[in-house]
Amino acid sequence: MLATTLAVLALVLFAPSRRVRTRFGIPAGEVFYQDLGGQPFRVEVLRSSLWGISGKPDCLIRIAEGVVPLEFKRSKKAPARGGIYPNHAIQNLAYCALVEDQMRVRVPYGLVIYAGQQVRRVEYNDANKLWLAEIIQEVRYASGLSSVRRNHRLAGRCSGCGLRASCSERLV
Numbered sequence: 001m002l003a004t005t006l007a008v009l010a011l012v013l014f015a016p017s018r019r020v021r022t023r024f025g026i027p028a029g030e031v032f033y034q035d036l037g038g039q040p041f042r043v044e045v046l047r048s049s050l051w052g053i054s055g056k057p058d059c060l061i062r063i064a065e066g067v068v069p070l071e072f073k074r075s076k077k078a079p080a081r082g083g084i085y086p087n088h089a090i091q092n093l094a095y096c097a098l099v100e101d102q103m104r105v106r107v108p109y110g111l112v113i114y115a116g117q118q119v120r121r122v123e124y125n126d127a128n129k130l131w132l133a134e135i136i137q138e139v140r141y142a143s144g145l146s147s148v149r150r151n152h153r154l155a156g157r158c159s160g161c162g163l164r165a166s167c168s169e170r171l172v
Contacts, residue, residue: 026061026070026111026113026119027061027063027068028063029061029062029063029064029068030061030062031059031060031061032060032061032062033057033059033060034058034059034060035056035057035058035059036058036059036072043056044056046095046098046099046102046103047098047102048097048098048101048102049101050097050101051094051097051098051101051132051133051136052136052140053094053097053098053136054098055091055094055095055098057069057070057071057095057098057099058070058071058072059071059072060099063108065106065108066105066106066107066108067099067103067105067106067107068107068108068109068110068111069092069095069096069098069099069107069110069111070110070111070112070113071088071091071092071095071110071111071112071113072113072115073088073112073113073114073115074115075114075115076114076115077114078114078118078120082120083120084112084120084122088112088120089112089122089128090131090132090135092110092111092112092122093110093122093124093128093129093131093132094132094136095110096109096110096122096124097124097129097132100124107124108124109121109122109123109124110122110124147168149169150167150169150170150171153171154171155171155172158170158171158172159172
């Protein structure tokens, strides 16, 4: 799976043809940050005191309009009709906020790229910033609770969860 993701990444980011990147919906621009194995970039955790969050996007591309965070997902099946999974959208919006706050640059949008080479655009606008702020507040509230109920039925999500060992509702 990692090999497939890296092959797609090589195709869409480093292909000499601007037409190839355009065909996949990847903007032409300078790739200057990449948190994927075997890449020649030094990456640091991005931190925002404004939002109180930190993280490392998979890739950042500098374009004329600003900087675009890219997040690569292993799921080969993206939501139907051009949709995006809400948790993927929130993660990408968090990267947009981190880039804007730490790097002091404009972030027009972010991209989520599913392993099936389906690209989804996440607009970084006032409505989505408000949604991000609400989710961050919900997570902070839940962090202070003695227990939190699982909100899904997906074993795959449980298998990657950092709280799995102490969760009484885990599926795996």
